[in-house]
Amino acid sequence: MTAGATPRLEVAGIGKTFGSACVLSDARLTVRPGQLHALVGQNGSGKSTLVKVLTGYHAPDAGGTIRVDGAELRLPVRWAQAHAAGVSVVHQDLGLLDHLTVAENIGVGGYSRTRYLRRVDWRAQRTVAAKALRSLRLDLDPAAPVGTLDAAHRAGVAIARAMRDLVPGAGLVILDESTRSLGRDELRRFHEMLRRVMDTGTSVLLVSHSLDEVLTFADRVTVLRDGRVVGQDLDTAGQTEQAVARLMLGKDVDRVTAPVAGARPAPAAQVSGLHGPGAAGLDLSIGAGEVVGLTGIPGSGVEHLPYLIAGARPARAGRLAVGGAVVDLPKAGVGACIRAGVALVPERRDRDGLAMSLSVRDNICLPRLRRDGRRYWVGRRWQQRETAEAIRSLGIRPNAPMRLVGELSGGNQQKVLLAKWMSVGPKLVILHEPTQAVDVGARSDILNAVRRAADSGVAVLLVSAEAADLAAACDRILVYHGPDRLEEIRTDDPDTVLDAVYATAPTPPTPTAS
Ligand SMILES: Nc1ncnc2c1ncn2[C@@H]1O[C@H](COP(=O)(O)OP(=O)(O)OP(=O)(O)O)[C@@H](O)[C@H]1O
Numbered sequence: 001m002t003a004g005a006t007p008r009l010e011v012a013g014i015g016k017t018f019g020s021a022c023v024l025s026d027a028r029l030t031v032r033p034g035q036l037h038a039l040v041g042q043n044g045s046g047k048s049t050l051v052k053v054l055t056g057y058h059a060p061d062a063g064g065t066i067r068v069d070g071a072e073l074r075l076p077v078r079w080a081q082a083h084a085a086g087v088s089v090v091h092q093d094l095g096l097l098d099h100l101t102v103a104e105n106i107g108v109g110g111y112s113r114t115r116y117l118r119r120v121d122w123r124a125q126r127t128v129a130a131k132a133l134r135s136l137r138l139d140l141d142p143a144a145p146v147g148t149l150d151a152a153h154r155a156g157v158a159i160a161r162a163m164r165d166l167v168p169g170a171g172l173v174i175l176d177e178s179t180r181s182l183g184r185d186e187l188r189r190f191h192e193m194l195r196r197v198m199d200t201g202t203s204v205l206l207v208s209h210s211l212d213e214v215l216t217f218a219d220r221v222t223v224l225r226d227g228r229v230v231g232q233d234l235d236t237a238g239q240t241e242q243a244v245a246r247l248m249l250g251k252d253v254d255r256v257t258a259p260v261a262g263a264r265p266a267p268a269a270q271v272s273g274l275h276g277p278g279a280a281g282l283d284l285s286i287g288a289g290e291v292v293g294l295t296g297i298p299g300s301g302v303e304h305l306p307y308l309i310a311g312a313r314p315a316r317a318g319r320l321a322v323g324g325a326v327v328d329l330p331k332a333g334v335g336a337c338i339r340a341g342v343a344l345v346p347e348r349r350d351r352d353g354l355a356m357s358l359s360v361r362d363n364i365c366l367p368r369l370r371r372d373g374r375r376y377w378v379g380r381r382w383q384q385r386e387t388a389e390a391i392r393s394l395g396i397r398p399n400a401p402m403r404l405v406g407e408l409s410g411g412n413q414q415k416v417l418l419a420k421w422m423s424v425g426p427k428l429v430i431l432h433e434p435t436q437a438v439d440v441g442a443r444s445d446i447l448n449a450v451r452r453a454a455d456s457g458v459a460v461l462l463v464s465a466e467a468a469d470l471a472a473a474c475d476r477i478l479v480y481h482g483p484d485r486l487e488e489i490r491t492d493d494p495d496t497v498l499d500a501v502y503a504t505a506p507t508p509p510t511p512t513a514s
Contacts, residue, residue, distance in 0.1 A: 005032060011066050029050070036217060037220045038205075038208060039207045047224055050224075051207060053066075073085065096158055101143050103125055106133075158178060169200045179208065179210075182298065211440060256443075268428070273319065279484075287459060290459055292459075295479055297501060301480070303347070310430050338367070343426035360416050390419030390422075394415040414442075418431070435466060468494040
């Protein structure tokens, strides 16, 4: 990294107002060549808005400048101009087209063309895709449809697309919360690869909620709070997670309420003989008031289990007993599971969880409409009370029940999704990656809300790759070692969780001839 060289990116005095709400004010940011610069801030602090101004999605308020390698961009930014200057971006939702293949997705925005007639040159396109995947050491079939991939591989495809046109030594790659779904080894490999790219002089702007990732991998960090820079271009070497969190939130982070060790409660939810994608005869049970974690290597098949158990993906065999009802999973759909008292908080909130064009209040109250199979209306006063309580207890920002969910920041959307399913009073809650894209303060709000739900007698299955969340919030943790093997551990140490996940599964004893 060259400290005195012309900055790769220089942002000064940028503001953004939506209606009467000023969400970015006098934003400043300097990223130098070959630098990994992190941008951090609480949910709703304006990080994505700044990225969207840089990429031309939002026009900034009048005033302010953006320079790339010393050359001023005309505002509002036109994406073609920014891209020609070397800027590429991976947004929070990854921006993939599920019905297209890996190679087609990598080509979007810059397909290889034949010399004559300028048709898409599919053979060259597959070569480009294979090269981009190889540079990330991603073992993926370029012909596989992206919709069939797990989260870690989806992130890999989006990142490969951003890397596609990189000229060694130049350019700026913006990663907006896009490394969240990578597992420990993939994340390490990914950062090794980034380091090689940056050693040539390419810069990276990393928007992340993982302060561990930021302080381990980034060179410098800029901190936003309520749309203003409260820490500019800080050297990560002199920082601690607590100090950065305090700067972000303006206060210390609340502790996550730890589970109290006690006798194992009687099972409130029991899954038996589960067969389907990722499962070949799995059994598991969760007691009333228990938070049970479920984790495994991302992409190993563990990510199918929450959907199989909640009836959202067809199982080949298996039964779920919950609250006195027994659900035959291959025959039951998600509706039968909801009626039995199961609530699923899915990982992909944009696709599976929320109605983006409805308000916060309508999203929270939606599942209530047919809770007992008969009601098609809910009282307005109940809606207002339920929404106000969710906004208060989860700290949803802004405090605006009628705001469209699509206009909320990613982390606040995540909290609305959690509130939506908690509002039905479930007997079993299955949460898949509930703290993705949330800040450290919101993470403790969410995990404490999960704990409170358990304390009121709900059985909770927390499916996550976040070892720290599992260690802090779970009574016990099931580690997935394959479709027919779960190992149970009890620990409050994240490293012990990771060691169990990444340990090679012990070979079962060879049956002896009798
Ligand atoms: N199109 C929009 N219309 C109105 N308000 C918006 C719009 N887009 C974003 N906002 C508001 O701007 C603020 C900043 O949002 P932004 O997405 O930049 O936050 P963020 O720091 O990226 O948060 P997160 O970490 O949760 O993704 C939020 O209060 C959000 O509700």
